Amino acid sequence: MTTRIVELRRGILKKNDELAAGLRERYAAAGVLVLNLVSSPGTGKTAFLQRTLTELRARGARVAALVGDLETDNDAQRLAASGAPVRQINTHGICHLDAEMIDKHLADWEGVELGGLDFLFIENVGNLVCPSSYDLGERVRVALLSVTEGEDKPLKYPTLFNSADAAVITKMDLAEPCGFDRELALKNIREIRPGIQIFETSAKTGAGMKTWLDYLALEGGGRGARLDGTVVALPVPLKVHPTPTPPAPLPAEPAPEPLEDFVQPALRTGDEGFASAREAKEYLIALIEAEAKRLGEPLMEVERKMLYDSAKGWTLPDMAQVREAFNLYHNPAEYEEKIGGLIRTIRLRARAAKNMEFAVWTEAVQAMSHEKHYLSDLIVASGESVRLRGRRRNLWLVLVVCALLAGIAVWMGLHPDDVKVFVPSSTH
Amino acid sequence: MHELSIVSSIVESVTESLAAYPGAQVKEVRLRVGALASVIEDSLQFCYEIATEDTPLAGSKLVVKILPVVMHCEPCGADVELPGLQSFRCPRCGELVADMRQGRELEIDSIEIEENP
Numbered sequence: 278m279t280t281r282i283v284e285l286r287r288g289i290l291k292k293n294d295e296l297a298a299g300l301r302e303r304y305a306a307a308g309v310l311v312l313n314l315v316s317s318p319g320t321g322k323t324a325f326l327q328r329t330l331t332e333l334r335a336r337g338a339r340v341a342a343l344v345g346d347l348e349t350d351n352d353a354q355r356l357a358a359s360g361a362p363v364r365q366i367n368t369h370g371i372c373h374l375d376a377e378m379i380d381k382h383l384a385d386w387e388g389v390e391l392g393g394l395d396f397l398f399i400e401n402v403g404n405l406v407c408p409s410s411y412d413l414g415e416r417v418r419v420a421l422l423s424v425t426e427g428e429d430k431p432l433k434y435p436t437l438f439n440s441a442d443a444a445v446i447t448k449m450d451l452a453e454p455c456g457f458d459r460e461l462a463l464k465n466i467r468e469i470r471p472g473i474q475i476f477e478t479s480a481k482t483g484a485g486m487k488t489w490l491d492y493l494a495l496e497g498g499g500r501g502a503r504l505d506g507t508v509v510a511l512p513v514p515l516k517v518h519p520t521p522t523p524p525a526p527l528p529a530e531p532a533p534e535p536l537e538d539f540v541q542p543a544l545r546t547g548d549e550g551f552a553s554a555r556e557a558k559e560y561l562i563a564l565i566e567a568e569a570k571r572l573g574e575p576l577m578e579v580e581r582k583m584l585y586d587s588a589k590g591w592t593l594p595d596m597a598q599v600r601e602a603f604n605l606y607h608n609p610a611e612y613e614e615k616i617g618g619l620i621r622t623i624r625l626r627a628r629a630a631k632n633m634e635f636a637v638w639t640e641a642v643q644a645m646s647h648e649k650h651y652l653s654d655l656i657v658a659s660g661e662s663v664r665l666r667g668r669r670r671n672l673w674l675v676l677v678v679c680a681l682l683a684g685i686a687v688w689m690g691l692h693p694d695d696v697k698v699f700v701p702s703s704t705h
Numbered sequence: 706m707h708e709l710s711i712v713s714s715i716v717e718s719v720t721e722s723l724a725a726y727p728g729a730q731v732k733e734v735r736l737r738v739g740a741l742a743s744v745i746e747d748s749l750q751f752c753y754e755i756a757t758e759d760t761p762l763a764g765s766k767l768v769v770k771i772l773p774v775v776m777h778c779e780p781c782g783a784d785v786e787l788p789g790l791q792s793f794r795c796p797r798c799g800e801l802v803a804d805m806r807q808g809r810e811l812e813i814d815s816i817e818i819e820e821n822p
Contacts, residue, residue: 278820279820279822280732280817280818280819282817282818283726283815285719285722285812285813285816286815287813288811289711289714289718290711290811292717375710406743407743410707410743432791435790435791436741436742439741439793439805440741467801468793469793470793472801472803610800
């Protein structure tokens with residue numbers, strides 16, 4: 278008899294994970310955005326999904342839904358009222374959906390092809406524990422929470438909320454009668470899943486649905502976009518579930534490349550100067566925007582517009598809405614860090630360039646510094662010492678030096694004898 | 706609630722790897738389970754006995770090692786262990802942390818088997 282230890286190091290749900298990875302590839306190849314909706318029973322997943330399906334269809338998107346329940350096809354019937362193809366999956370006692378069930382139900386779904394869809398919603402079994410372990414190949418996992426459930430639900434079920442890419446608060450129309458503490462709920466969700474996007478909705482009144490649909494349009498690559506064609510301004514989620522994205526290596530020292538090789542917004546030579554703070558600001562923002570694009574992470578609409586924020590001085594006409602959207606969906610510290618990084622890179626590159634780039638940059642920064650612009654704060658936070666009105670300070674320096682010289686001259690005039698002491702004598 | 710499914714997967718997986726050791730008897734199955742894996746050890750143990758009955762794993766012991774959640778804190782530039790699951794903040798600097806390095810594991814680490822030479 279010999280005892281031996283065999284290292285296996287094998288994922289217990291390997292089979293499900295492999296199947297899910299295959300599904301994820303198929304979804305991507307078909308160009309369909311797949312979302313997995315998870316919540317407790319009674320949160321209002323079905324009502325929320327029914328409204329989502331109806332409104333997406335009205336926007337011209339092709340949608341379908343798979344709905345999981347232990348028994349009955351009641352939910353499928355309700356969802357079918359939206360006009361979208363819906364298929365019920367009965368798990369007969371199993372508390373979650375798994376990749377195999379999805380695979381099987383997709384395979385023989387009459388009249389529905391992945392390639393013919395823009396969005397596929399999977400309504401999971403009502404359960405806040407088990408579904409979090411089972412990857413269905415979805416790109417977005419949505420955790421739902423209703424105002425009637427209590428603000429501490431995310432704290433009670435951290436495993437699920439932490440694995441979600443988006444959170445939806447449902448039944449907002451009941452918030453007031455329920456004494457729902459909105460701030461506390463948002464704080465709790467963010468405490469468990471920092472950076473998550475949160476949507477506050479009511480399937481009954483339709484409140485908050487527009488923002489949610491805009492998010493879907495954005496995630497779906499523009500499908501189901503607003504009918505009026507206005508630009509959707511929402512950030513992309515921090516991570517895509519569940520493949521852990523390795524953190525991007527920090528650019529230790531951005532390689533100083535010549536500036537000419539990227540899209541240069543209105544390259545300036547430095548002789549013409551900036552007529553106004555607004556002009557300087559627009560120039561700097563264009564540079565930051567181009568830099569973000571060059572690094573492969575273009576700024577979102579809200580991120581770009583926030584650069585125009587100002588307490589005093591020229592800003593955008595819709596700044597109030599921009600600020601509101603920013604406060605809802607962005608973390609200011611992360612934003613400042615991101616913009617700070619871009620500014621540092623631009624500065625490094627401008628310094629390394631042989632032309633006048635750095636002088637123009639400095640001039641623009643200074644031209645803006647006498648007004649209260651958020652961009653100035655961002656530039657200071659990035660480590661640049663902004664001299665107040667550089668030219669004016671230079672003028673003061675010249676005046677002080679002149680005054681000093683004049684003083685010396687006057688003193689020399691009053692004491693001609695003493696002056697001689699300082700002059701090396703050649704008369705001896 | 707889904708622990709029975711998980712234990713069934715363990716039985717399946719271990720049985721598969723036993724093919725390389727004919728006649729071997731399983732003494733112990735060791736798991737690594739992250740604190741965020743949504744798995745309760747007691748439920749696993751409860752299901753284990755039932756699920757291993759009449760399988761090559763019958764009579765073996767299940768050892769579960771729970772791994773704490775480890776997050777990477779950008780400001781600290783370090784991997785930090787969370788003391789609990791109620792707040793995803795760096796215990797050192799208090800910043801919110803979203804970059805997980807450990808905590809969702811659900812895997813069979815190793816098995817201890819007895820072989821007849």
